[in-house]
Amino acid sequence: MEGNGGNYTDKTRVLDIKPLRTLRPVFPSGNQAPPFVCAPPFGPFPPGFSSFYPFSSSQASQHTPDLNQAQYPQQHQQPQNASEPSLVTPLRSFRSPDASNGNTELEGSTVKRKIPKRRPIARPENMNFESGINVAERENGNRELVVSVLMRFDALRRRFAQLEDAKEAVSGIIKRPDLKAGSTCMGRGVRTNTKKRPGIVAGVEIGDVFFFRFEMCLVGLHSPSMAGIDYLVVKGETEEEPIATSIVSSGYYDNDEGNPDVLIYTGQGGNADKDKQSSDQKLERGNLALEKSLRRNSAVRVIRGLKEASHNAKIYIYDGLYEIKESWVEKGKSGHNTFKYKLVRAPGQPPAFATWTAIQKWKTGLPSRQGLILPDMTSGVESIPVSLVNEVDTDNGPAYFTYSTTVKYSESFKLTQPSFGCDCANSCKPGNLDCHCIRKNGGDFPFTGNGVLVSRKPMIYECSPSCPCSTCKNKVTQMGVKVRLEVFKTANRGWGLRSWDAIRAGSFICIYAGEATDKSKVQQTMADDDYTFDTTHVYNPFKWNYEPGLADEDASEEMSEESEIPLPLIISAKNVGNIARFMNHSCSPNVFWQPVTYENNSQLFVHVAFFAIAHIPPMTELTYDYGVSRPSRTENDNPLYGKKKCFCGSAYCRGSFG
DNA sequence: GTCGAATCAATTTC
DNA sequence: CGAAATTGATTCGA
The missing domain is CATH 2.170.270.10 (SET domain)
Structure with a gap:
């Protein structure tokens, strides 16, 4: 052990x-x-x-x-x-x-x-709920906190979903128990790693999977609840400038061309809205941050959003750190300019997204x-x-x-x-x-x-x-x-x-x-x-x-x-x-x-x-x-002493079971 | 039933 | 403080 x-x-x-x-x-x-x-x-x-x-x-x-x-x-x-x-x-x-x-x-x-x-x-x-997470832990997390926050979020989300399901369905009203649970956790301090930083987030491991954007907010992996690019303003040599901390690839734009270590990422903005035509993307906010990270050789966390066809579910896999290799401007589908960033996965990290891509091939049976x-x-x-x-x-x-x-x-x-x-x-x-x-x-x-x-x-x-x-x-x-x-x-x-x-x-x-x-x-x-x-x-x-x-x-x-x-x-x-x-x-x-x-x-x-x-x-x-x-x-024994020696390898291994 | 497209109302952060 | 960013459950249509 x-x-x-x-x-x-x-x-x-x-x-x-x-x-x-x-x-x-x-x-x-x-x-x-x-x-x-x-x-x-x-x-x-x-x-x-x-x-x-x-x-x-x-x-x-x-x-x-x-x-x-x-x-x-x-x-x-x-x-x-x-x-x-x-x-x-x-x-x-x-x-x-x-x-x-x-x-x-x-x-x-x-x-x-x-x-x-x-x-x-x-x-x-008369609600006196205590998150049990102190200020220091809220700023800088660890594995136990991350796991705990995610468990508490999802338990709450499931309960809200259950309560919503029990109500009379109103047509046109969309239930979002994920948002309700996320907002509740935010408001009650059930979160960690609020101190933003590029690179590793304490307690979040490469390969961790998420089913909701809010989960990544609550553990500090990616703070925006919607936007795909998270960034941080730092003091540069002359003035303040943004650098990117993490990106979420929705899986919509990305063309991996078979190499799971490379990601072509599209910048943000310029999308058509209800009362807005699509337009050229601007070099501001997240786009600017990615550009600055490229200049500084600052690594970016990458979360891969994936659609699991079999499950009809979208999942997010944290795939570790990537380096931005180049950027360019390209005409998007709407005919307007979009920013493109080529990111390459930093070597020496355990496989995560690559595992998922391999599994998709296994499912076809060829090759076995x-x-x-x-x-x-x-x-x-x-x-x-x-x-x-x-x-x-x-x-x-x-x-x-x-x-x-x-x-x-x-x-x-x-x-x-x-x-x-x-x-x-x-x-x-x-x-x-x-x-x-x-x-x-x-x-x-x-x-x-x-x-x-x-x-x-x-x-x-x-x-x-x-x-x-x-x-x-x-x-x-x-x-x-x-x-x-x-x-x-x-x-x-x-x-x-x-x-x-x-x-x-x-x-x-x-x-x-x-x-x-x-x-x-x-x-x-x-x-x-x-x-x-x-x-x-x-x-x-x-x-x-x-x-x-x-x-x-x-x-x-x-x-x-x-x-x-x-x-x-x-x-x-x-x-x-x-x-x-x-x-x-x-x-x-x-x-x-x-x-x-x-x-x-x-x-x-x-x-x-x-x-x-x-x-x-x-x-x-x-x-x-x-x-x-x-x-x-x-x-006199530990009440959880069992007959068989345990090899589970957990940090909390009791040493025996059975 | 199923698969994609369209729809709708959300929340945090800067 | 208000705009920006896009989600996820649901409905709709072929």
């Missing part, structure tokens, strides 16, 4: 952990479980199953990596050639917020069973991704293929298992009590409190319009396949995997899972598939293999939901975020499972699990669904907190 990994002695952050069990009777106790339903290794497979066996695949031999090239470069090693940069290193390592800032919420118990902690109604006059063993290890069972890749050694794939997208429950998990769906026609409308499914969620629609989870809850109630709402948005985790994933061989932790797509915070990733059993009925040894999910573990608490003090409505009731799994549920994915079985543990995870339930064939089951904690850049390993098993701890 690197750096200050030994700091995990601050017991105030981890103590007071209580059992996850509650007494809510969702599962009946009762009958002895029959044998599991299990597909034979070579079929025929019931729906949702396929064989997974890489060695028998004809594809496997085609794509077996060249052993001489199996040693892939590590971070900062030179790319093998200009157009094929090293892509094996995650764009950045992720760290979760640190309690030392005083603004994240690791205080209190893990499992708050009886919550309603009365808070004053959040009216403007290096180290590819199987293009789709699910054999079409998932609607999106899952690649199997090894770039580090000669291992040809994980041991055989049966791929299933679903959980197989033993008989003892069947619910005897009938479950109620809703009777909404077509789709359930957020804000419609007549909808029984929405009522079960406390009156809030659990997801925003684009399927992002708004907040963690003890349980999420989705509409069921038997509800009449066929096009309902409250069926996120039932619809299968939506991100393009790959299973890859890690350097020291076996196989792992990562995504080709950038993943937005709150996005559903996958469920934990496998064979579910009631832990109390199983031998302890069986629950101990490497492919077991166990709800009875002790989990490190964390805060993900919006802060009531930040929202401008009555948010008097703080909601529990921690799970209430009614029975000790364990899911074994040793023989049957999905991609979730490859997700490794981390003490600073970027994914969390959330219990979800919906009725199926008149039975109610609990599903373990995984969601992104923060925005996750492409090719970053997906990890969640495995927790530690209860029996392993003794009174």
Whole structure:
């Protein structure tokens, strides 16, 4: 464990952990479980199953990596050639917020069973919200602050989106929860790196992804909420002059010509407006700043705006520092003069935008991704293929298992009590409190319009396949995997899972598939293999939901975020499972699990669904907190001491898990 | 349903 | 202080 990994002695952050069990009777106790339903290794497979066996695949031999090239470069090693940069290193390592800032919420118990902690109604006059970020931290940030600010912004944005969705839609009115959340954070001092400077911004790492312009404002990467060029006025030899600090390329003008290290950037201004004709651009403001930066050889931060065709989402990737090599004037599409700047990426920086461009090529399949063993290890069972890749050694794939997208429950998990769906026609409308499914969620629609989870809850109630709402948005985790994933061989932790797509915070990733059993009925040894999910573990608490003090409505009731799994549920994915079985543990995870339930064939089951904690850049390993098993701890031990040695590498590594 | 174009009302900074 | 900069959700049209 690197750096200050030994700091995990601050017991105030981890103590007071209580059992996850509650007494809510969702599962009946009762009958002895029959044998599991299990597909034979070579079929025929019931729906949702396929064989997974890489060695028998004809594809496997085609794509077996060249052993001489199996040693892939590590971070900062030179790319093998200009157009094929090293892509094996995650764009950045992720760290979760640190309690030392005083603004994240690791205080209190893990499992708050009886919550309603009365808070004053959040009216403007009695709002005493503290950002927890002091003046110095606001001017100069660090990684923890940046991560914390982004988490708080997005939690608030999701909440505003949820509230807007619940209102009656007014035609012509455009909802902008991003602006509302951004403005709130600005006003309450939830921001950092306000001191503008060219070059590196403390706490923002190359490869970081953003989904909103406001996110980059709040962490000081790029302050204008709209303009593409950010600049700073400095004292020159004779007079003051502007120099550029950062630019955002919208992806509209830019012609990369295949080289991700070069950017041709168009100056600002001259655009046609409602009551304005397009005109020549002037050498002022941002254009002048870029010109001065060119003269001074002052490097500029570049943020690449990208349209992900598959996602229908625009993302921004921070691509590090570029040098302005030349500038010229060119006739634009409107026939008027525009300024053009040629920027070249400073050498020696880890790949970011280059990773994204390479992934776009992989998606076409030509040429196939290096180290590819199987293009789709699910054999079409998932609607999106899952690649199997090894770039580090000669291992040809994980041991055989049966791929299933679903959980197989033993008989003892069947619910005897009938479950109620809703009777909404077509789709359930957020804000419609007549909808029984929405009522079960406390009156809030659990997801925003684009399927992002708004907040963690003890349980999420989705509409069921038997509800009449066929096009309902409250069926996120039932619809299968939506991100393009790959299973890859890690350097020291076996196989792992990562995504080709950038993943937005709150996005559903996958469920934990496998064979579910009631832990109390199983031998302890069986629950101990490497492919077991166990709800009875002790989990490190964390805060993900919006802060009531930040929202401008009555948010008097703080909601529990921690799970209430009614029975000790364990899911074994040793023989049957999905991609979730490859997700490794981390003490600073970027994914969390959330219990979800919906009725199926008149039975109610609990599903373990995984969601992104923060925005996750492409090719970053997906990890969640495995927790530690209860029996392993003794009174004198750290309560989060586990049986397995941890190699997560996080600065806050607890040293063990499981 | 889907894909691009057009539309609309936003916010911070200089 | 007001103009400048362009976004992102939605609607519209082929």
